[in-house]
Amino acid sequence: MAALRPIDKGEFVEINGISGTVTSVGIMATELVKADNTYITIPNSLVWGSPVINSSRMDTRRVEVKVGIAYDSDLDLAVRVATDLMASHEAVLPSPKPAVVVSELADSSVNLSLRAWTATPDFWRVRGDLTRDILRAFRENEVEIPFPQVDVHLDRAQ
Incomplete structure (x- = not known):
């Protein structure tokens, strides 16, 4: 038991x-x-x-991949691209449906969480595939993944 x-x-x-x-x-x-x-x-x-x-007792697990997009990227397009990517993966289960949520408004990016359900034995493969493929899909659709930036302003004292 x-x-x-x-x-x-x-x-x-x-x-x-x-x-x-x-x-x-x-x-x-x-x-x-x-x-x-x-x-x-x-x-x-x-x-x-x-x-x-x-991590292996249940038949299914939820994969979560986090990715940030630039503030000036098209958020609706990014969500659509990410959702389509998950839905097209052969090991992502159709129910519960894959979802993309805005998880944070960070300093340099709007952070998204891609959430998809898969069979437990497929967890690491699906996570790796989605992590790799979201980069390609965002590049192809001109959704920018920014890198952290800091603006430094110097005041010239005289």
Whole structure:
């Protein structure tokens, strides 16, 4: 039962700030292998006494890609381009529908969050594809992704 077993072998979890794939759940310790193939043994007192973030238990996950556009870019066009990009990806689920939200009015950009649902095994591929492809799609549609800028004004004291 999931309520009694917050983690199972093969799941990708984060426990006490350590992320990895569970290789064993023993009486005294839980063993993980990190993405860089580092082997970690965590005493179960930490496992049971800490929040466990389980990234692979659910069948689907929401991918979020953040990107900023220039203040003088066409916001409606940027949202349309990003929405079309997500909807056309073969691993993005049609429901819930992909969405683009304005997440922040930052110093140098209007920040957008591209949000799309996918099957959990496709999460990293979809995230990587959308991150790469939004750059190309924005360039093709003349939506500018700015870099941070600071204007410095010097007052000449005499």
